[in-house]
Amino acid sequence: MDSPDVESGRPAKRDEPVSTDPEAARKASVPRQRRPPAQEQTSGAPADPAPAAAPAEAPDERVWHAGRLEPMPIRKLPKAPPSIHILGPTVFLVALGVGMGESYMWPRLVLVFGPEIRWLFLIGVTLQAVVMLEMARYAMATGESIFFGAARVFKPLMWFFFITAIAVYIWPGHLSAGASAFERVTGIPWQATAVAGMLLVGVVFTLAKVVYNLLENVLSICIGLLVVGTAVVAAMVGSFADLSSTVTGMFAFGYLPQEALSPAWFPIIVGSIAFAGPSGMQQMWYTLHLRDKGAGMGAHIPQVRGLRHAGEQEEMPSRGFMFDTSDSGEMGKWKGWRRWVAFDALLLFWGITMLVTISFTVLAQASARLDPGVTEVIRDGERDAALDAMAGAFSAAGSPVLGTVFFLFIALIGLNATLGLFDSFSRGQADMTYHFVPGAKRFSVSKLYAFFLWGLILFGIGVLLFGPADGPAAILDVLAFLSTFAMGAYCVVLLLVNNLTLPKPIRPGIVSNALIAFAAVFYLGALFYSLFAFGVVVS
Incomplete structure (x- = not known):
């Protein structure tokens, strides 16, 4: 069946068969740890050079038209790897998501309102898992980032996220x-450690041959240490009653004490819901990590290399690719990729995030038993009191050394988030710049990546040495607003991109669309209610 052009309704060219060369088809179907350029040229799925102008379509080339940008050539979809696997691209979302929300914001809410407040966390992290699946839909089907998809619908949508990323993510808050x-x-001054950490991250990313491969390995180790360590200590210091109330509290739907609706706490709750998992634009950056992993049609796109290996960077194609959705064999492989990413979303992302926050919540309840006054201290505005109380709970597990271990866990969380954010920000900005800023294609993607990475590092060092670590106080509310607003906005963009630019056989179903629409209303509704009812944005 002919598939319509999003822009004009013209049928895409689908009258010529895909290459049936068995050797090319075999090589194109092999999931790869990135094939070298020479092999990609023989596979029938080359990483096409990005010319200065959109090339004319070959007379016999089948393409998929989507929006006003260059159409996507039809290529073979690689065969999906087994569904059950160790952490892949999800490790980036886990590293970004298992942060101060899980280790600090939600335990603090539990100390004040009880474990029943955790039903809001369940909704937040479940919505994020659904968003992750829908972000993956476009990235795996095309090899393009969601930013490119947004540009196919309406370019100003993409530029909104380009500007928001700069406004929100240049402040070195996680590392601080x-x-x-x-x-x-x-006892080492935090400014010195933070500056050294940023320089170390920059040097490591610069020297890496392939940035993605290095980061996946490092973050997998760090996340493993964090998950196992917090679970073991929580089991030592917590009780079965703590665990039971933590789990059952997730199903106390509708529980919202009057104090939670106050100007002091409602904005904090809104922010905590947004931070149940990765917040802001982190889900959008996930589409770039999927591409570098070679998920789906991302197998036809070159990986980003470190600056030291920029000379080895293959040219990035000027658009992604589409597979033949009328071919039952291709659709069978597509279902395999959907199972693969569903395992990531539901068991790895949702499960690991839930396990870590359960561990920290058990620790928070144990700390309240050991220090009953901590709740009132938190109500009085002492934000660090929750962390100090949980450190005390660690120490109570058997040794004061464990209190030190707790703060090392918090430092590890900051390192994980910094590694993920620095890479993701640089990757996203480089991708948009390369494809949509005139003249940018004179530089390779790896050089643009290095430009944004070191710009972020140098700005962060300047802020740490000469200004407030989280950015000027006068704009913090605006930044918090933009971060949460971006989450509602990307849900709207997801609906548009997946339903307008993808072929009908692989568009989301009514349930997925309804959940993403609910997420958009949920995030934006809570944010604007907080703004107009209390004059306060998220905190």
Whole structure:
């Protein structure tokens, strides 16, 4: 069946068969740890050079038209790997998501309102898992980022996220929080540790041959240490009653004490819901990590290399690719990729995030037993009281050394988030710049990546040494607003991109669309209610 052009309704060219060369088809179907350029040229799925102008379509080339941008050539979809696997691209979302929301914001809410408040966390992290699946739909089907998809619908949508990323993510807040925890352990001033950490991240990313491969390995180790460590200590210091109330509290739907609706706490609750998992634009960056992993049609796109290996960077194609959705064999492989990413979303992302926050919530309840006054201290505005109380609970597990271990966990969380954010920000900005800024294609993607990475590092060092670590106080509310607003906005963009630019056989169903629409209303509704009812944005 002919598939319509999003822009004009013209049928795409689908009258010529896909290449049936068995050797080319075999090589194109092999999931790869990135094939070298020479092999990609023989596979029938080359990483096409990006010319200065959109090339004319070959007379016999089948393409998929989507929006006003260059159509996507039809290529073979690689065969999906087994569904059950160790952490892949999900490790980036886990590293970004298992942060101060899980280790600090939600335990603090539990200390004030009880474990029943956790039903809001369940909704937040479940919505994020659904968003993750829908982000993956476009990225795996085309090899393009969701930013490119947004540009296919309406270019200003993409530029909104380009500007928002700069406004929100240039402030070194995560690293500052981790360095502050490290200072409690070592006595080394947090500014010195934070600056050294940023320089170390920059050097490591610069020297890496393939940035993605290095980060996946490092973050997998860090996440493993965090998950196992917090679970073991929670089991040592917590009780079965703590665990039971933590789990059952997730199903106390509708529980919302009057104090939670106050100007002091409602904005914090809104922010905590947004931070149940990765917040802001982190789900959008996930589409770039899927591409570098070679998920779906991302197998036809070159990986981003470190600056030291920029000369080895293959040219990035000027658009993604589409597979033949009328071919039952191709659709069978597509279902395999959907199972693969569903395992990531539901068991790895949802499960690991839930396990870590359960561990920290058990620790929070144990700390309240050990220090009954901590709740009132938190109500009085002492935000660090929750962290100090949980450190005390760690110590109560058997040794004061464990209190030190707790702060090392917080430092590890800061490091994980920094590694993920620095890479994701640089990757996203480089992708949009390369494809949509005139003249940018004179530089390779790896050089643009390095430009944004080191720009972020140098700006962060300047802020740490000469200004407030989280950015000027006068704009913090605006930044918090933009971060949560971006989440509602990307849900709207997801609906548009997946339903307008993808072929009908692989568009989301009514349930997925309804959940994404609910997420958009949920995030934006809570945010604007907080703004107009209390004059306060998320905190």
